[in-house]
Amino acid sequence: GIQVEQSPPDLILQEGANSTLRCNFSDSVNNLQWFHQNPWGQLINLFYIPSGTKQNGRLSATTVATERYSLLYISSSQTTDSGVYFCAVPGYSSASKIIFGSGTRLSIRP
Amino acid sequence: EPEVTQTPSHQVTQMGQEVILRCVPISNHLYFYWYRQILGQKVEFLVSFYNNEISEKSEIFDDQFSVERPDGSNFTLKIRSTKLEDSAMYFCASSEALEAYEQYFGPGTRLTVT
Structure with missing residues (x-):
């Protein structure tokens, strides 16, 4: 099946810093989503971005x-940006499921 | 903005008990999904549902699991006899169509099996 890799796995930054999170996938896709999982475990849709910016x-x-690949940029980080960021792409030969990467855990220090 | 809702937000149950997790998808969406995330792990696909039947299911979705759309708005996931390893966050999602369409996720139900 399709492989989704995210980097870095962990990122610790000071408030106000910028960051770039990367998502690589092993096969061509027509759909890609970015999510933020907050400290309470909720998944929040960030972007639906099959191509472009x-x-x-x-x-x-x-x-x-x-x-x-896909990149997620966060500028002027705030403590509320902390959490885990996931990218997800459609499963190979599947029209319905999406496959999540392992995520990047972002910690923003005040 | 329309959103997917899930109830309860947290459910604690004893091993062997049945649980039903509830979801209200976005009203004009036709495709519905359940995903699961064991603590500290990836989000994993369980099942997709369209036109009152299962479209696809994963290996995790065994005979202990079932899904239903009992009325025009709710979408439920039932676990017949819960095991300790069923403890996880369960997410419901919905989309307008299948390929190349965004899946919108609910906030999740945290299931704890003791």
């Missing part, structure tokens, strides 16, 4: 489908 406030994402 999108921005939402301090967050932006870029997917280069031909090179099989």
